[in-house]
Amino acid sequence: MNVFKRFLAFCVGVITLVLHGCGATSKDNPMPPTVEVKTTSVQAEGYSQYIYVKASSSWKITFSSESGEIVDWIIAEPSVGNGNKSVTLRVAANESEEERVAILTVSTTGGTAIVTISQKAKKSEPKPDPKPNGGNLSPKTGWLELPAIPEGTDAFTHSMTVGSTKTRNYSFIWDYNNLVAPWVAYPLCKWNIGSGSRSDAWGLDPLLPADKQPVLYKGFKEGNAGWFARGHQIASADRLTSYSSNAMTFYGTNMTPQIQNGFNGDIWAVLEGKVRSWANSSDTLYVVTGCVIDYKDGEKVKYALDNNGKKVTVPTAYYKVVLRYMKNSTIGYSGYSACAVWLDHKVYNSKNINSSYSMSVDDLEKKLNIDFFVNLPDKVGEDVAAKIEAEDPAKVSWWW
Incomplete structure (x- = not known):
């Protein structure tokens, strides 16, 4: 009888231990959450609905735009x-004439659940497109990275897919005489930079005929000023989310003839990396990269040749101008701050990028007669936008 009691006690102990162990495993390894949303397409007038979060641990709900910027037009109560x-x-x-999208993310220690919610645009009387130009880009997009598009200038945009989300890759205007893009504009953040590989898929831009763009499968041929490298405006390393998104950065329309040693492979590459580091420390960085052609009277205009013998003008200078958004930023105004960097196209002995190359957006606008971030006043108001663009980045240590 005593033997049987001891055996029974042993069995109870084993069962208790197993049950305890199973409970610990469930607690230590919670299941990924799920979220049920009845309506994912919302009318412009606004909307309230119940959603149901199912999770085995604590959770938090956040909302972001397709480019990773935090949005505040949609909230969850409670959010944790x-x-x-x-x-x-x-x-x-939605008081805008553009549809908007929010990415709802439920985060737990066991994983995340993501749902895309779109809201229709405010209805309004049809307005004529203010740009009777060619290309597939309308200035009515409201994208923050866009400069003003000059009348009569052809403007284009390329889209890409990140995960399951379709979004913009980059936009540009085209100079048919010099066969370069005076500027290329794009949003930059961790989400759309990615971590893939360089494609080296040198090719033609499908938005333009081959005779209207540089053909650069084999690089530039020497023109009247020696050899030049194929220099990216939006960097290859800025778009590593997929082969397709990266291949678009190798289109002829994104290339200009650049000095390799002492510029493209050195100080320009360092500037590209610095811009990415800024983006990785921001919600979104809105970037404009541009080339400048400003030969003085009587000065020889340098050119390189594409694979078909077409002349491509060598720029005299380059710039990058960025608009940073960080919701909880302690610098700038309303979460926004800006910086412009100017580099003459020449050989530099040092790769170092410092504040001596910088200027305010206002100063760059005066230098080039370009209205950068033309949609910023609609976002923050004229007065705040003016303060952002007037700020001297050399006096803001965050950039350096």
Whole structure:
């Protein structure tokens, strides 16, 4: 009888230990959350609905744009919780004439659940496109990276897919006489930079005929000023989310003839890396990269030749101008700050990029007669936009 009691006690102990172990495993390894959303396409007037979060641990709900910028026109009440819970989703009225999208993310220690919610644009009387130009880019997009598009200038944009989200890759205007893009504009953040490989897929831009762009499968041939490298405006390393998104950076329309040693492979590459580091420390960095052709009277205009013998003008200078958004930033105004960097196209003995190359957006606008970040006033107001563009980045240590 005593033997049987001892055996029974042993079995109970083993069962208790197993059950305890199973409970610990469940707690230490929570399941990924799920979220049920009844309506993912919302009218412009605004909307409220219940969503249902199912989770085995604590969770947090956040909202971001397709480019990773935090959005505040949609909120969850509550935005944090534990376990299964109904949550109120409130969407503010959309006063814009553009549809907008928010990425709803439920995060737990066990994983994430993501749902895309779109809101229709405010209805308005049809307005004529203010740009009777060629190309597939309209200035009515409202994208923050875009400069003003000069009347009569052809403007283009390329899109890409990051994960399952279709978004813009980069936009540019085209100079048919010099066969270069005076500027290329694009949003930059961790989400759309990615971590893939360089494609080296040198090719033609499908938006332009081959005779209207540089053909550069084999690089530039020597023109009247020696050999030049194929220099990217939007860097290859800025788009590593997929082969396709990276291949677009190798289009002839994104190339200019650049000095290799002492510029493209050195100080320009360092500047590209610095811009990416700024983007990785921001919600979104809106970037404009440009080339300048400004030969003085009587000065020899340098050119390189593409693979078909077409002349491509060698720029005299380059610049990058960026608009940073960081919701909780302690610099700038309303979360925004800006910086412009100018480099003459020449051989530099040092690769170092410092504040001596910088200037305010206002100063660059006066230098080039270009209105950068033309949509910024609609976002923050004329007065705040003016302060952002007037600020001297050399006096803001964050950039350096």
